[in-house]
Amino acid sequence: MNRRFAQVDVFSVVPVAGNPVAVVIDADGIDDDAMAAFARWTNLSETTFLLPPTTEAADYRLRIFTPGGELPFAGHPTLGSAHAWLEAGNEPKGERIVQECGVGLVEVRRDGARLAFAAPPLTRSGPVDRDTVREVAAALGVDMSEVVAAQWVVNGPEWMALMLGSGRRVLEVEPDMAALGTHNVGLVGPYDGGLPGEPEVRYEVRAFVPGVGVPEDPVTGSLNAGIAVWLRGAGLAPESYVAAQGTALGRSGRVHIIDDGTDIWVGGAAGTVIAGTVVL
Incomplete structure (x- = not known):
């Protein structure tokens, strides 16, 4: 049957410069295999499917698939799907949109021209063991001495985040995807004083997920959320900042982080690039 469909670009105000997500808006009745x-x-x-919620507390239920399988949560699909849901004529029951997904309920707020989700709590945190860091650093072509810190930042996806000395060094990394294997690896590096013309851009981020068929993700909400929880908890980042991601892929992703003292909000622009129907 024909179902409404949108392909939404997320985390960039410039069309096709962010990270696209495919959203099937009328997904009720589609089975797991399909x-x-x-x-x-x-x-x-990621490709997402909007479904009726199973709890009165939620506005809709979202299922999120990569080419390699289903995820309990992901950031840019959350924002892109919320955008598509609103654009389809829906309105939240309360002040904020409430998404039901594999990790539970996730709040999404309208933040001016951007949408932002509340970073889920980390289900695993703390330092990554040295042997794993050594294995991953070798696959990245990075010397162990260059790894400033390595932390688990798991909030659904099994992210480990490695901090390098600078954003420029993050951009220089050329990973061996086969050697990375099933590791979900995020890199983050600071820009002292921000980027020229964009002083609010304090970090460069990259994400490698070859194990699920995504060698490098252009712009990654869940990873940036995990990194923000880590950096804010350790007192290493200001209350608000912007992370750049996708630069190495010719994209211009910008992820806006705001810690309001209660929640850490992860936001960005979202815009529909393709709209129509899909036969499923």
Whole structure:
């Protein structure tokens, strides 16, 4: 049957410069195999399916698939799907949108021209063991002495985040994807004084997920959320900042982080690039 469909670009005000997500708006009745097959066919980092919620507390339920399987949570699909849901004529029950997904309920707020989600709590944190760091650093072509810190920042996806000495060094990394294997690896490096013309851009971020068919993700909400929880908890980042991601892929992703003292909000622009129907 024909179902409404949107392909939304997330984390960039410039069309096709962020991270696209495929959103099936009327997904009720599609079985798991068909969802997985469609995600493989789109071959995007994520494809999502909007469904009726199973709890009165939520506005909708979201299922998120990569080409390699289902995720309990992901950031840019959350924002892109919320954008598509609103654009389809829906309104939240309360002040904020409430998304039901594999990690539970996730709040999304309208923040001017941007949407932002509340970073989920980390289900695993703390330092990554030295042997794992050594293995990952070797796959990245990075000397162990260059790794300033390495932390687990798991909030659904099994992210480990390695901090390097600078954003420029992050951009220089050329990973061996086969050697990375099933590791979900995020890199973060600071820009002292920000980027020229964009002083609010304090960090460069990259994400490598070859194990689920996404060698490098252009712009990654869940990873940036985990990094923000880590850096804010350790007192290493200001209350608000912007992270750049996608630079190495020719994108211009900008992830806006705001810690309001209660929640850490992860936000960015979202815009529909393709709209129509899909036969599923």
